Amino acid sequence: MKLEEALKKIEPLDETAMDVCKKRWDAIAHPLHSLGKLEDMLVQISGITGSADIDVRKKALVPMCADNGVVEEGVTQTGQEITALVCENFLQTKAVSSIMCKSVGAEIFPVDVGVASNVSILNRKIAYGTKNMVKEPAMTKEQAVQAIETGIEMVETLKAKGYGIIATGEMGIGNTTTSSAVASVILKRPVEEMTGRGAGLSSEGLNRKITAIKKAVALHKPDPEDGIDVVSKVGGFDIAGIAGLFIGGAVYKVPIVIDGVISAVGALVAATICPQCKDYMLASHVSKEPAGQLLLESLGKEAPLHCDMCLGEGTGALNLYPLLDTAVAVYYGMSDFSGIGMEAYVPLQ
Numbered sequence: 001m002k003l004e005e006a007l008k009k010i011e012p013l014d015e016t017a018m019d020v021c022k023k024r025w026d027a028i029a030h031p032l033h034s035l036g037k038l039e040d041m042l043v044q045i046s047g048i049t050g051s052a053d054i055d056v057r058k059k060a061l062v063p064m065c066a067d068n069g070v071v072e073e074g075v076t077q078t079g080q081e082i083t084a085l086v087c088e089n090f091l092q093t094k095a096v097s098s099i100m101c102k103s104v105g106a107e108i109f110p111v112d113v114g115v116a117s118n119v120s121i122l123n124r125k126i127a128y129g130t131k132n133m134v135k136e137p138a139m140t141k142e143q144a145v146q147a148i149e150t151g152i153e154m155v156e157t158l159k160a161k162g163y164g165i166i167a168t169g170e171m172g173i174g175n176t177t178t179s180s181a182v183a184s185v186i187l188k189r190p191v192e193e194m195t196g197r198g199a200g201l202s203s204e205g206l207n208r209k210i211t212a213i214k215k216a217v218a219l220h221k222p223d224p225e226d227g228i229d230v231v232s233k234v235g236g237f238d239i240a241g242i243a244g245l246f247i248g249g250a251v252y253k254v255p256i257v258i259d260g261v262i263s264a265v266g267a268l269v270a271a272t273i274c275p276q277c278k279d280y281m282l283a284s285h286v287s288k289e290p291a292g293q294l295l296l297e298s299l300g301k302e303a304p305l306h307c308d309m310c311l312g313e314g315t316g317a318l319n320l321y322p323l324l325d326t327a328v329a330v331y332y333g334m335s336d337f338s339g340i341g342m343e344a345y346v347p348l349q
Contacts, residue, residue, distance in 0.1 A: 001251070003145050003244075003273075006152050010250040013047030013279050021046035021054070028334040037304045038327035041282060045165075048255045048280050054328055056165040056255075059106035059321055060158050061097060061314045063090060064151070064241035064266075065121065066114030067129035068174030069138065073212040075177045077200050080116045080129070086171045086313075087112065087119040097169055097313035104321040106167065111154060113147050114172075114237030124150045126237055130178075133216040137233045138178065144232040144240045148273075151244020152251060159252045167257040167284075167321070168245050168266065169314020170238040176289070179265040181213045181234035183291050185222050186268055187298055196261075196289040196310070227272030235269070242266025247273065250280040258303075259317040260287035260310060264295035271299060285309055285316035 021043045026032055033039055046052045065087050067080045089095040090110040093102060101108045110121040116129040126146050130138040139147075158166060176198035184194040191213045197206055213234070220233040231240045243266045249256035258267050258281055270277045278299055285305035286292050292310075296303055304323060309316045 001149065001152050001156065003148055003152070003247070006247055006251045007274050010274055010276050012276065013044070014050040015047065017050050017052050018043050018047040020052035024052060024331065027336045028330070029336060030334065035327065035330065037302070038323060041324060042327050042331055044282065045255050049253050054331065056324055056328065058163045059104070059165050059167070060163045061101055061106050061108045061167045061169050061318060062154050062158070062245060063097065063108070063110045063169035063171050063314055064238040065110055065112050065171045066237035066241070067116035067172055068178050068236050069130045069132035070134060070177050070212055070216070071174040072132045073134055073208060074205065075209040075212050076173050076198065077205065078173055080173050083115055083171055083173050084117045084119050087115060087121050091121060095313060096311060097315050097318060100315055100318045104318050106318060106321060109154065109158070110171070111150065111241065113150055113241045130236055133178070133181070133220070133234045134212050137220055138235055139232050139237065141228055141232045143237070144228050144235070147237045147240030148244035148247065151241045152248035155245055155248030155252050155254055159254050163254070165255045165257065165324070166245065166249065167314050167317035168242050168259050168263040169317065170242060170262045170312055172236060172238045175236050175238055175262050177209050177213060178234060178236040179239060179262040180209070180291065181216060182230050182239060182265050182269065183295060184213065185217060185230050185234065186224050186227070186272055187294065188224055189294065191217070194291045196291070225272070227269040231269050238262070239266045239269060243269040243273070246270035246277050246281055250274065250277045255282050256280060257282045257284050257317040257320055258301065259284060259314045260312055261289040261291050261295060262312060263314070263317065264292070264299065267299055268295060282320065284320035287316065
């Protein structure tokens with residue numbers, strides 16, 4: 001589906017379904033709202049899907065995979081060959097996220113939107129990596145839109161296969177540099193505040209990273225109000241693809257889970273393009289990266305997990321799935337007050 005067409009299909013959450021879900025929570029035999037965010041997430045999922053009959057048994061993780069030309073500036077600890085290596089490991093249950101998928105009952109669907117070499121994952125390659133944003137725009141606007149539309153397509157495909165919830169992930173050496181750049185521009189915050197050590201940079205490497213971002217932003221002057229302009233000039237194919245997943249979730253009424261900083265930056269791009277997309281996003285954890293909390297706040301989200309994680313790949317998002325499973329188990333398995341001979345709780349005045 002073309003982006004322009006997709007944006008026209010996005011509607012507000014279903015308030016009626018949310019009200020039915022909330023009334024069910026209030027009717028089951030437990031103190032009102034005593035499961036906190038677990039209840040809130042199921043209410044939100046009802047609004048997203050348009051039904052208080054919640055089914056998230058079939059779970060997916062979609063890592064968007066791409067390389068970034070800015071690695072030429074010495075902003076990473078490893079080379080681009082690691083992107084391809086991890087992409088192959090996704091399908092062999094050798095990557096951290098694919099091992100976690102097996103543990104939490106999710107299936108993984110890695111997508112090549114711009115890996116610098118040929119890999120055996122789903123091929124939606126737009127180019128063999130982005131350009132070096134310090135010297136030229138990372139990609140064209142047309143390529144950015146193509147990556148976004150790839151994300152939308154993935155949601156459409158997975159919904160047709162019966163998946164009820166999708167976690168976002170990524171793999172791409174150099175993508176903490178691009179995500180820091182995009183976050184700095186859209187949130188209008190200092191580069192230093194948005195930039196961390198990624199996979200383990202030295203202080204010298206961190207300084208190179210900050211300098212590279214500042215040079216790229218000064219050269220291209222991306223418009224913070226235009227998500228496509230920002231991601232095309234200083235972003236990555238993976239970020240744009242993730243933005244498409246969030247837009248696709250809003251189009252096809254599928255809850256999409258935010259992972260860490262890079263995923264949250266994709267969510268931020270989606271929200272810049274269409275603010276209503278935020279209603280279709282679920283937060284999972286607060287990343288250890290400097291921008292983690294700020295990004296969630298900008299999206300109006302509170303994450304239930306604080307694990308000091310910063311691995312990426314969708315690992316934080318996957319850890320939300322067991323929490324949702326326990327919430328659903330109570331939602332369907334708990335009797336109402338009359339069923340256990342107990343007087344119902346009433347809201348305090």
